[in-house]
Amino acid sequence: MGRTSDAKERLLCVAFDLIWTSSYGSVSVDTICERARVNKGSFYHFFPSKADLAVAAYEEFWQQKRPLYDRVFSPQVPPLERIAQWCELIYTGQKERADQCGRVLGCPYACLGAEMSTQDEKVRLKAEEVFARSCKYLESALADAKREKLVDIKDPKATAETIYAVVMGLLLQAKVRNDVEVLRDLQPTVMRLLGAKAVAT
Amino acid sequence: MGRTSDAKERLLCVAFDLIWTSSYGSVSVDTICERARVNKGSFYHFFPSKADLAVAAYEEFWQQKRPLYDRVFSPQVPPLERIAQWCELIYTGQKERADQCGRVLGCPYACLGAEMSTQDEKVRLKAEEVFARSCKYLESALADAKREKLVDIKDPKATAETIYAVVMGLLLQAKVRNDVEVLRDLQPTVMRLLGAKAVAT
Numbered sequence: 001m002g003r004t005s006d007a008k009e010r011l012l013c014v015a016f017d018l019i020w021t022s023s024y025g026s027v028s029v030d031t032i033c034e035r036a037r038v039n040k041g042s043f044y045h046f047f048p049s050k051a052d053l054a055v056a057a058y059e060e061f062w063q064q065k066r067p068l069y070d071r072v073f074s075p076q077v078p079p080l081e082r083i084a085q086w087c088e089l090i091y092t093g094q095k096e097r098a099d100q101c102g103r104v105l106g107c108p109y110a111c112l113g114a115e116m117s118t119q120d121e122k123v124r125l126k127a128e129e130v131f132a133r134s135c136k137y138l139e140s141a142l143a144d145a146k147r148e149k150l151v152d153i154k155d156p157k158a159t160a161e162t163i164y165a166v167v168m169g170l171l172l173q174a175k176v177r178n179d180v181e182v183l184r185d186l187q188p189t190v191m192r193l194l195g196a197k198a199v200a201t
Numbered sequence: 202m203g204r205t206s207d208a209k210e211r212l213l214c215v216a217f218d219l220i221w222t223s224s225y226g227s228v229s230v231d232t233i234c235e236r237a238r239v240n241k242g243s244f245y246h247f248f249p250s251k252a253d254l255a256v257a258a259y260e261e262f263w264q265q266k267r268p269l270y271d272r273v274f275s276p277q278v279p280p281l282e283r284i285a286q287w288c289e290l291i292y293t294g295q296k297e298r299a300d301q302c303g304r305v306l307g308c309p310y311a312c313l314g315a316e317m318s319t320q321d322e323k324v325r326l327k328a329e330e331v332f333a334r335s336c337k338y339l340e341s342a343l344a345d346a347k348r349e350k351l352v353d354i355k356d357p358k359a360t361a362e363t364i365y366a367v368v369m370g371l372l373l374q375a376k377v378r379n380d381v382e383v384l385r386d387l388q389p390t391v392m393r394l395l396g397a398k399a400v401a402t
Contacts, residue, residue, distance in 0.1 A: 114315035118304040172315055178325065
């Protein structure tokens with residue numbers, strides 16, 4: 001076992017990875033502890049339950065990704081380019097993971113939400129929170145695009161939710177078909193739905 | 202225990218219901234047997250494993266729904282009206298289930314696929330098969346709509362997959378937000394994406 005100060009970090013990292021590559025239900029506290037080289041006493045010192053660990057792990061992953069999203073969705077970037085870059089990030093990120101493990105993993109939040117939303121309220125709320133944060137990036141980009149007359153949309157918030165739904169739906173199809181190429185045209189598809197031309201990234 | 206001839210049917214029905222309302226991972230063979238009033242010996246007489254039961258149960262549910270979908274997507278129905286009716290069916294179906302159990306359940310195939318696609322190949326293939334069947338209905342309706350110049354689209358198959366992705370994504374959002382009203386505007390949203398006017402149903 002490593003230093004206690006690393007134990008929590010290892011639990012978060014291992015839990016996120018195991019749940020994303022398999023599912024919440026298939027991963028036991030025993031397996032997480034074993035892989036993280038942490039004993040069960042330490043686990044329960046840090047987390048009251050597997051659900052609490054999952055929520056913390058998924059929040060930690062989001063926080064790690066946030067600087068990247070903040071850069072992609074920076075107001076310094078032309079608004080449609082933000083959305084285009086986000087689409088490319090999704091494709092390349094999924095491709096990288098699929099190349100590593102031979103399986104398209106889909107969106108970690110969508111998969112956890114799809115599996116657990118009727119069963120654990122705090123897990124559902126975490127998925128909901130992350131969805132709302134992602135939509136906020138899109139909404140802001142779309143509001144800027146509307147003001148700059150790059151898109152002809154009425155309600156940036158509603159449009160953001162629709163675009164987010166398309167992306168989640170295609171990520172799900174990519175996972176279910178185990179074919180990352182479902183996401184190759186994500187960017188032109190999204191731009192077409194916005195009535196905008198594809199953006200060179 | 203009821204008649205053996207009913208046992209298989211009860212297993213299919215109970216398995217579908219338990220998995221849809223909770224998740225695949227959270228439902229044990231023991232629980233399914235108990236709820237279906239079938240002993241474990243009989244279970245394994247009918248199904249080699251929980252995955253085989255799940256695949257059979259999800260196929261059975263599809264077959265039960267098929268006459269309804271065939272009617273909604275009948276070539277006798279104007280093409281955009283088919284899609285509009287399908288959207289309404291989804292909203293009312295989800296609302297009915299949510300009113301019954303206090304939780305938005307989302308699409309059973311999408312949730313099972315999101316949870317299990319990296320873990321069990323036959324479950325993944327069943328989800329993929331059902332997705333393809335649903336897209337086929339949409340594709341046919343869109344091809345007719347294109348020929349009748351009701352929509353200006355290039356590729357009915359690609360458009361069908363995009364529309365299906367939107368619907369799956371919104372079903373997922375409805376589940377994660379536990380709010381069926383996410384689906385209330387499904388029909389106008391889909392029609393707007395198709396560049397068509399909302400259809401009165």
